[in-house]
Amino acid sequence: MEHYSEPLNGVFQALADPTRRAVLGRLGQGPASISELARPFDMALPSFMKHVRLLEGSGLIRTRKQGRVRTCALEKAPFAAVEAWLDGQRAIWEGRTDRLEQFVTANVSEEETST
């Protein structure tokens, strides 16, 4: 559990601010450049960059510079952990079904040989 607390603190901090939430919401529709992201906000670029860097530090987004344009995109990894949960449950149920099958078929063949 400790393992998760540090990155999650970053996630929590990132989501605690309305500007950053709006940026995440925009990036949910697809990657965007910094200037495109900054446009709706009445804010100096250096201030806006602080928000971007905080989001990047939290692992929620990644940025990439191409020429003079820095593009931001949502990082899916924090969400992948949630998807992995269902895969984990599936593995548990597959295992249960394997053992159930093995258990009942072994019993059937025992009964067949004993009669």
Place this chain on the structure above:
Amino acid sequence: MTAAFNPELDLTISRIIKAPRAAVWKAWTDRASFEQWWIPAPAKCRVIEMEVRPGGAMLTQMSENGGDFTPHLSACYLAVDPLERIVFTNALTGGWRPAEQPFMTAIVTLRDHPLGTDYAAHVMHKNNADRAMHEDLGFHDGWGAVTEQLAALVEGA
């Protein structure tokens, strides 16, 4: 009544098991049989309660590495159709009492098949945020809201 399948929250397992329905039914409803397969070896399973009727408790414990038995599953049977279907949920405990950390309802169905039993388990889960919170990431209550926000951002896209 059949439950609709939600690919984001549900899973289904289906299999032809080469044993009669009665044998599969017994494996699900007989304590000693259930203990043999519910939990993977070498961990041991102990059935504390198994009242196979609607409202009945389904309570298991597990022991790993020969240690003390600790809670495993605490659930309540919702529907029991002999040799055909078992529905249970951990949203309730025995006697319909609401449970602390609900996240799952399972529907196990058995049908005749020329080779034995047509077996299916349909397992439905709560939303992603709660699942992650309770089961995987060790989130505490405050984090539930956070993951819900995350999910809302991504799913709203």
